[in-house]
Amino acid sequence: MSGAGDGADGFKVLVDSGDYRLRNRGDIAMMVMTVERLRQRWPNARIGVLTEEPGVLRAVLPDAEPVIVHSGGYWGRGGFAGRLEHATATKLTGPASVWWRAASEVPKARLREAKSWAVSGVHALTGAEFHSNTPPRPPLPAAVEDAALVIALGGGYLNDNDQRKASRTLDLLERARALGIPTAMLGQGLGPLTDPRLRERAAAVLPDVDVIAVREGLRGPRLLADLGVAADRVLVTGDDAIEFSYRMRRPEIGTDLGICLRAGDSTKISDSARDTLGAAVRAGAAEFDATLAPLILSENDSEDRRATLPLLSGATRTRPVIGRAGTAAEVARRVARCRVLVTSAYHLAVFALSQGIPAIGVTASQYYDDKFYGLADMFGAGLRVVHLDSTDLERELAHQVRDLWVAAPDLRDTLQHKAVEQIDAGRAGLERVFRLVED
Template identity: 45%
Template sequence: MIDNHFGLHSDEPATRPVRILIESSEYWLRNNGDLAMLEVTIARLRRRWPDAQIGVLTDVPLLLRAYHPTAKGITVLSTDPWAEPTVAEDFFAALGPHIVGPIALGMVRFRVWFPQKARGLRRRLERLVRARLPSEQTVEAPVSASEAAARRPVHPGSAAAVEKASLLLVLGGGYITDSDAAQAHRVFTLIEHACDHGVPVAMVGQGLGPLDDPLLQKRAAEVMPRVDFVSLRENLRGPAILERAGVPDDRTLVTGDDAIELAYTECDTGPGTDIGVCLRLAAYAPVSEIARNTVRRVVQAVATEYSSTLVPLIIAEYRSQDRRSTLPIVRGADSVAEPPPRYTSPGQLVEQVSRCRVLVTGAYHLAVFALSRGIPVVALSSTRYYDDKFRGLEDMFGGGVTLLHLDDPALGSKLADATRASWQQADEVRGRLRARAREQIRLGHMAFEHVFALAERARVENH
C-alpha cells in the first residue's frame, strides 16, 4: 500500500543532473538472473532520463561497460567514481562481453589470488609466533562471520560514489538472508551510509529471508526503516520481514521480479517442444550424488518418452557453477541441445527457454523466465531458502510451479509424474501465466514511478 507522500509529480525546477548509483548485488556479473534485472533497471532509468549518469558497483567495470555501454562501472576502490570514461574504457566497451569477459575476469582473479596468498603466508607466520610465545598472546573472544561482516566499513569507492548520487538504488536479489550474511551486512552498511549523507534509498524487486540470524535482524531493524521505498518480488515472506524490521506499510509494494519484463513478449508463439534443465549445486544448495543421478535418469527417460530434446540452461556462471552440475544431467541423452555459450546475454538465454514446453530447474531465475513465457516449471529444492523462492514465485503467478525436494526418497517417481503432468498441462496454463506476468510488469512500472520521484525530489532539494 502506497501513500502519496512520495510526491510522484513535481512542477519545481530540477536542473541538477540525475545520478543513480546501483547496488547490483553480483559484482562479477556472472549470474544471468542478476544481469536480467540490471538490464531491465537500466532500460527503465534510461527511458525516464536519457542523459542520466548511471553507475553500477562492480568488480569488473570493463565487463559492465561491455554489457551496458551507457552505464559506468564503479569499483569499491575507485578514487574518482563518477569520472568520465577513459578512451581505453570506451574501446573495451565496444568489443562486447564475449571478448571483454575473459580479460576482465582474468584481471580480477589476478588481484584476488595474489593478495590471498600473501594473507595466507602472514596468517601462517602469526600462528607460528603464537605457538612459540603463548604466554605473551592476548586471548580474544571468537567473532562469528556475521559479526565480522557487520563490522566492515563502507569501502572508499562505494562511499564516494553514494555521497555524490541523487539516489542509491538497491537492486533485487535474494541476498538479504542468513545464507548470504556478508552481502546482507555490506548492503545494510551502504544503505546506512547513504542515509547518513542525505541520499535517498530505494530497494526494488527484493526477495527477503530466511532472516533468523539475530544480528541480521538487528541490523535490518536499524537500517530498513530508513529506506524511502521497498518493492518486493513475492508476498509470502517479505512483507512479514519488513513489518518485523519496522518498515511502514506505506513505503512498500509487492511487484514480482523485475526480470519478468525482459522475459515476457507480447507475441505468443505457443508452447515449445523441448525440456529445459538446470540443476543448481552450491554450498547454499547442496545436492547429493544420489539425487543428481535420479534427476539425470528421470529427465532423460521422460525426454525419450516424448521424443523431446533436453536443453541445458545456465544461470550462474561464476566458477562454472551451473555448468558443472547441469551438463552431466543431459550427457548421453538421445537428443541434447548445445549449452548456451559463456557471456551470453539474458535475452539470448530467454530465447533458449522459450523453445521448451516444460522446465526442470533448481535455479530461481530460470523459473522466472519460463513462467513469464507461460511455461510450467518443476522446481528442485534442497533448502528452506529455495523453498521460499519457488513458493513465492508460485504464489505470484497463481500456479505453474511444482516444488520437489531433492532429499525426498520418492524423488524419482515424483519428478517423473510432475514432468509428465506439466507437459500435459502446458497449453492449459499458458494464458494464465502470461496474464500474471503482465500484471507484475505493470506493478514494476508503478514501483519505478516512486523511484523516479525520489531522485527528482533529491536533485530539486539539493540544487
C-alpha cells in the same frame, strides 16, 4: 546532492546490484531492465552501477557506467571525455573483456584448484593452521556522497547465506540516509533472516528506506513488518527480470525439456538426489521424444555447468550448452524453446514462467523453499515445487514432468497474463521511486 532537474553531469543515480562480478545472468537481466527504465525516465542522468568488472559491465549494461568497488567507488569522468570513454569502452573494451574472461575462466579455475590443493597438502603435512583469505568488507563507495538517489537492486542477498553482501548493502543505505539521499530497494527476495546480529542490523536500517519493492507477497512483507518497516513503504512488484524474459516469448509452444541444476552451499543438493533427478529428466525427455536442453544461468565457479552437464549423459538428444560469454538474452531465448523446465535456479523459473512456460522448482534448502514458494504464489499453478529429500523423488518428478507437459498449452496464456500484471506492478512501483527525486 543534485536533483533530477540538473544537467547530465549533475544528476547521478547510484545502483547497488546483487552481483558485483556479473556472473549471474538472472541478476544481469534485472539490472538491464532497471537501467533501461531509469534511462527512459531520465535520459541525461548518470547511472552508476557498483561492480568489480568494469569492462564486462560496459558490455552488458551500455546505458550505465561502472563504479568500481575495489578502487574506492568513484564516479568516472563526466562531460565530453566521459562520453568518449563510454563510447570506446562499450564498442571495444567491453566486448573484449567479456571474451577474455570467458576464454581464461577454465585455466584460472584450474590454478585456483591447484592452489587449494597445495594449501591443503601443506596443512596435512605440517599441521599448520590456515585461515580464510576472505578480504575485509570494502569501504563505502565515494560515489554515494553526491548521488541524487541510491537504489539497492535485488537479488536474494538479504539473508543468512550472504551476510557479507547484506551488510555491505545495509551500510550503503544507512550512509545515503545520513546524507539525506532518497533510497529504494527493488526486486528484493528477502530471507531467511535468522542470524541475530544481521537481523538487528536490518531492523536498524530498513525502516528508513523510502521504498522497498519485493518479488513476492508470501514472506517478504511479513519479514519486513517484523523488522519494523511501515506497510506503506513496502510494495509487491514481482521480479524485475520478468519483463526481460517476457519480451523473448515465442508465438509457438516449445518442444524441449529444459534442465538446470546448481551446485553450491545454498542449494544443498545431495549426490543421490542429483542422480535421481538426472534419471527422471532423461526418462521424461525420452517419453515425450523431447530434446534435453541444458540451461546455464550462473557462471560463479561454474556452479550450473558442474551440476547440469553430467545429467545429459545417456540422453537421446541434447542441445549444445551456451558458451561462457553467452548473454542473458541468449539464455532467455533458449528457455523459449522449452515446453517444460526443471530447475534448481530461481531465475530460470522466472524466465520460463514469464514466457508462459511451466516449470518445476527443485529445492533442498530453506533458502530455495522461500524463493520457489514465493514465485509460485505470484504465478499460480504453472510452478510446481519438488523437495529433493522426498522419499519417492523419481516418481514425483516423473509425475510433475508428465502433468505439466500435458497442461503446458492451457497454462500458457494464464502465465503470460500473470507476467504482465507483475510488469505493470514493477513499473508502477518505480513511479514511486521517481517521485522521491522529482517531487
